[in-house]
Amino acid sequence: MNDIETQRQRAHPEAVKIRTLVAGMTVTVAIVGRPNVGKSTLFNRLVGRKIALVDDTPGVTRDRREAEGRIADLRFRILDTAGYEDRTDGSLEDRMRQQTELAIAEADVILFMIDARAGIVPLDERFAQVLRKSGKDVHLIANKVEGRSAEAGLMEAYSLGFGEPVGLSAEHGLGLADLHSIVSQAIDAAAARAERAEQEVHLPAVDVDIVEDELEGEGEEATLRWNPNRYLNVAIVGRPNAGKSTLINRLVGEDRVLVGPEAGITRDSILVPWEWQGRTINLVDTAGIRRRSRVTEKLEKLAVGDSLRSIQYAEVVVLMLDATQPFEKQDLQLADLVEREGRALVIAVNKWDLIEDKQETLANLQEACERLLPQVRGVPLVTLSGLTGRNLDRLMDAIFEIEKSWNAHISTARLNRWLAGMVEGHPPPAVSGRRLKLRYITQAKRRPPSFIVFVSRPDALPSSYVRYLVNGLRDTFGLKGTPIRLWVRASSNNPYDDPTKRRH
Structure with missing residues (x-):
């Protein structure tokens, strides 16, 4: 989104909402159903990428995940949900059910998915009762229709009371034309409502100043190719049960992702858009990462792989430590991975409310951080409590500050004056009786x-x-x-010189 549109949203949010409705992007489609009927497979098919974990094991998906769905020319918001289980005992399954019900309340169109090969089971009938009470636009989707074994299930589906089921195969992409028709009708209905609302809302012109995202020349001071209005991708990583999901829920002010005393609740990496001081932050909750030797189950391997990919796509990575067990070997390996990937790093020490002698513990943490992580010397370290909300503003300040450093650009003139001073203060050693000459330095890129x-x-x-x-x-x-990359190259123009270069 460009800067003009960002300022327009702030000035007239109602006008922007109407324009977005006309574009169809506020139509939300939720895929719901009991466990293991193929919801995540269809989600990945509509998104066009394999971003949701898929496995034959029931109950892989636990949190609700959202993304932009596409069918031909249509664009819409798509929600993947956990398999519905009729539990109200406060268990993990109960909390998963609550997340699914939140998705139902949020959706404009609901795709109620069943397994055509398995037929109708009692949990499908229970879920159908819940959907009828919701008053939403519900469409029955019979998945896995490839083959004759699905014919009986298609006939049984009429008993749920949602009319003719839409037969499709999420795995093979069959039946998407019928989904196109369903979503198209929903977008047309949303556009009609928007047009009626637009007649009642005056849409004034908006005068904005364009914010350039370019270098300001070769000045004395370091300048930034940095736009404070641009969205920021922030991944929260750490060991299992460090409090990552609790932190995200506290930041956004709602129970957006599942939390609980059980370790390893989060499996998918869940992106949660959130606004802080007028700027959009894409928070990414990730699965806890244990040592490779302890990761044996297939599902955990998939979840860890998803978390590692989240680091690659992030701009700032918040490494969550448990204040009662800080800087274990796995924490150090994760910090080293973030540095090698070239991402900006912030260390957040969670569960600070459990520490009694805070001053002494903080001094020990800062000393350990400098000693154990010399490759990111000076990395911001913030103590906080995701449960109580302590120091969340300090965490966000540290994130924005490290982002500025990560985007820094330094003029060539200033760099070469600095290099001359460094060489004068500590000349490079003579090798084989010949003094090395450092002739020139320049910045090749940013980030890092x-x-x-x-x-x-x-x-x-x-x-x-x-x-x-x-x-x-x-x-x-x-x-x-901030991670820093320094390449060493030959200064001679001799074409027969070895072009070998080194990065540090």
């Missing part, structure tokens, strides 16, 4: 800040001197806690 230094003999430059330069960049230009 990456630099190229041209040296007379790059292969002879010791790694210790490269670390000296990296630490100097970090301290001089305020890049603390």
Whole structure:
């Protein structure tokens, strides 16, 4: 979304809502049904990517997941839900049922999915009663119709009272034309409501200032290709039961993702759009990541793989630590992974309300962080409590601050003055009786800040001197806690020179 549209939304939210309705993007379609009928398979089919975990084991999906669905020319919001189970005892299944009912209340169109090969089971009938009471636009979807074994199930489906079932195969993509018709009718109905509302709401012109997202030249101070109105992707990662889901629920102010005392509740990586101080933050809740040797079940392997992909797509990664067991080996490995992926890192120490001697514990944590994570020296460390909401504003401040450093651009002139001072203060060593010459440095890219230094003999430059330069960049230009890339290249124009380069 561009800057003009962002400012327009802030100025006239009702007008933007109507325009969005006309575009059809506020039509929400929820896929519901009992466990293991193929809801996530259809979700992935409509989204066009395999973003929801799929397995033959019942109950893989636990949280409700949302994305942009597509059928031909149609665009709509699609919700994947947990399999409905009739439990009200406060168990994990009960909390999953509540998440599904929230999706039903939020949806404009409900695709009630059954397994045509298995036929109608008592849980389908119970779920049908719930949907009839919802008063929503419900369409019965009979999945897995490929083959003759589904014919009996299709006939049984009439007994649920939702009319003729739509037969499809989510796995093979059969029957999507009927879904196109269902969603198209819903979009047309939403557009008609929007047109009626638009006649009642005056849509004034909006004067906005365009915010350029470009470099401001080669000035003395570091400048940013950074737009504070752009959305920000933030992934919350950590070991199981560190409090990641609790933190997200506290931030957004609702029970958006499942929480509980059981470790490993979250499986899918769930994206939760949220607004903080006028800016959209895409929070991503991830499954807890244990040591590889302890991950044996197939489902956990899939969940961990999904969490690792979330790190790759994030811009800022919040590593959640348990204050009662901080900086275990797995925490350090995750921090190292984030640095190697080049993502901005913030360390959040959760469950701070359980710590008695806070001053001494904080001092020990800061010392351990500097000692154990030298590759991201100066990384922000925030103590908080996801349960009580303590220090959440400090966490968001740290996220925005590290994002600025991650996007920093430093002028070439300033970099070369800095390099001259570094070489004068600590010249590179002589190798084989010949002094190495550092001739030039420039910034190659941002996100993370990456630099190229041209040296007379790059292969002879010791790694210790490269670390000296990296630490100097970090301290001089305020890049603390940000991954820094430094490539060493030959400065000669001789075509017969070895073009080998090294990254540190």
